[in-house]
Amino acid sequence: MEFLEYRPVTPRMLLVRRIGWFWLERPVFIPAGCKFWTKPDALVVEHPSGERRRYPGYVLR
Numbered sequence: 001m002e003f004l005e006y007r008p009v010t011p012r013m014l015l016v017r018r019i020g021w022f023w024l025e026r027p028v029f030i031p032a033g034c035k036f037w038t039k040p041d042a043l044v045v046e047h048p049s050g051e052r053r054r055y056p057g058y059v060l061r
Contacts (some may be wrong), residue, residue: 007035016023019043024057 014030017023022038028045030036035046042054 007037010034010036016043021061022057023060023061024055026055030054 005046010030010032012032014038015027016030017027018040019036022043024043025054028043031047037044037053039056041057042056044052044054046052
């Protein structure tokens with residue numbers, strides 16, 4: 001199950017600590033032009049080259 005229905009593209013570099021109910025274990029920079037979405041246990045960032053990186057986190061309600 002993915003928590004984001006869509007995969008937005010960042011217009012500029014973002015410093016992210018949380019996305020909705022999803023909290024990251026540590027702040028993450030998402031570079032401009034990257035797509036991102038959440039999984040139950042991680043934030044996934046996909047670079048324009050196709051490389052994907054996962055950053056651990058958790059859902060806090």
